[in-house]
Amino acid sequence: MATVVAVIASTHHPFYYRASTATGEDRPPFADEWVRKITGFRETLTRARPDVLVMVGSDHFHQLWLDNMPQFLVGKAPFYDANWYNEEREFGLPKMLLKGQEDLSAHILRAGLDEGFDLAFSNELRIDHSVTCPIITLRPEADLPIVPIYTNIFAPPLPQPKRFVQLGQAIREIVESWPSHLRVAIIGTGHLSLELGGPRQFGPHGPDPEFDRKAVEWIATGDLDRCLAEVTLDSLHSPGNATHGFMDFMLMMGVAGAGRKADYVDSLDLFHTMEAYFTWYPNGVPTA
Amino acid sequence: MSKYLVDKFLFTIDRDPELVERYREQPRETVEWWEAERANAVLNCHAGEASTWLRFTEEERDALANHDHVALFALGAHPFLTLTLFIAMFERDHGPLEYQKAFGARLAHFQMPYPDIAT
Numbered sequence: 463m464a465t466v467v468a469v470i471a472s473t474h475h476p477f478y479y480r481a482s483t484a485t486g487e488d489r490p491p492f493a494d495e496w497v498r499k500i501t502g503f504r505e506t507l508t509r510a511r512p513d514v515l516v517m518v519g520s521d522h523f524h525q526l527w528l529d530n531m532p533q534f535l536v537g538k539a540p541f542y543d544a545n546w547y548n549e550e551r552e553f554g555l556p557k558m559l560l561k562g563q564e565d566l567s568a569h570i571l572r573a574g575l576d577e578g579f580d581l582a583f584s585n586e587l588r589i590d591h592s593v594t595c596p597i598i599t600l601r602p603e604a605d606l607p608i609v610p611i612y613t614n615i616f617a618p619p620l621p622q623p624k625r626f627v628q629l630g631q632a633i634r635e636i637v638e639s640w641p642s643h644l645r646v647a648i649i650g651t652g653h654l655s656l657e658l659g660g661p662r663q664f665g666p667h668g669p670d671p672e673f674d675r676k677a678v679e680w681i682a683t684g685d686l687d688r689c690l691a692e693v694t695l696d697s698l699h700s701p702g703n704a705t706h707g708f709m710d711f712m713l714m715m716g717v718a719g720a721g722r723k724a725d726y727v728d729s730l731d732l733f734h735t736m737e738a739y740f741t742w743y744p745n746g747v748p749t750a
Numbered sequence: 751m752s753k754y755l756v757d758k759f760l761f762t763i764d765r766d767p768e769l770v771e772r773y774r775e776q777p778r779e780t781v782e783w784w785e786a787e788r789a790n791a792v793l794n795c796h797a798g799e800a801s802t803w804l805r806f807t808e809e810e811r812d813a814l815a816n817h818d819h820v821a822l823f824a825l826g827a828h829p830f831l832t833l834t835l836f837i838a839m840f841e842r843d844h845g846p847l848e849y850q851k852a853f854g855a856r857l858a859h860f861q862m863p864y865p866d867i868a869t
Contacts, residue, residue: 548764664851
């Protein structure tokens, strides 16, 4: 059976690519520290020596639209073009092409459906920065085949937080039941407190530093009980109007397992939103 | 109320570079053209199929035609769509992050809970 060699949860910040590649006067003052943090975080994936990446993210109204909106969708395609015109325009993100791992996609779809998750699928999926940001930060070579999994954190009505956790738990079991010798890393990105298009956007910190502090603690310690006790679809409005992206972190806590402490925790307090980086090694920390 | 249609306008303009420029320069003309010619196109469908019932309320049409992002927020337009398109149109006229901060400041009178964005 396949081995889950790393579980990684992260924020996805579309400004990283431009900040990290800018030079001279264009380079923001926080870029060097950010690159240092990302370089350390990247090493946590590299040392796990993955063959395949399962990538959990959320389409930002690119391919998935309100006339036909899935709650959870699995890509099943040999290739995924990536990044969209408006992401190139606003964030300077490059167009990318990633390979798919169709056998694992098919396995996740079949087993997921059989376990009670009515997963949608796509055979032609152009992915966006929720998946490409972690490729750029964690695996810039973009050389490993992926299985993209999209969640709806964006267009209400949304699934309940506990459903994200349950799906994460199921994904972990399903990947571990994949008849393959391959080494799989499961990577998911979301947000801490975040406001977009509202009065609290683009402040000196994330809109709710107290929520961010608690959220990092929940994730780092695997405290799903407290997290689920405090987080509801309603409560997520108050830290910031885009904070429902935190449910992708909750999904990843489900992948990592209740009570499972992260083996690597880091964060960076940026303007606008806090960055946070977590890695779990289900089979122990790999030796360098 | 046709919140969905307002979102559809923002979504379809935002993904087309020519329409972004047209809406920036001629907002009312673009809104009226779009409502007459594009509002009823079924997007995730092959060309030629169309709906028959979608139109803006006067309030929605005016908010779009006036580039009034505060009114759009009050109407429950999806704030991510509004922000993305308005950055594309107006960030170029301002210094780094200046437009984004001013955009937020103009919404400062809104208290929680914000207008409902569910469609």
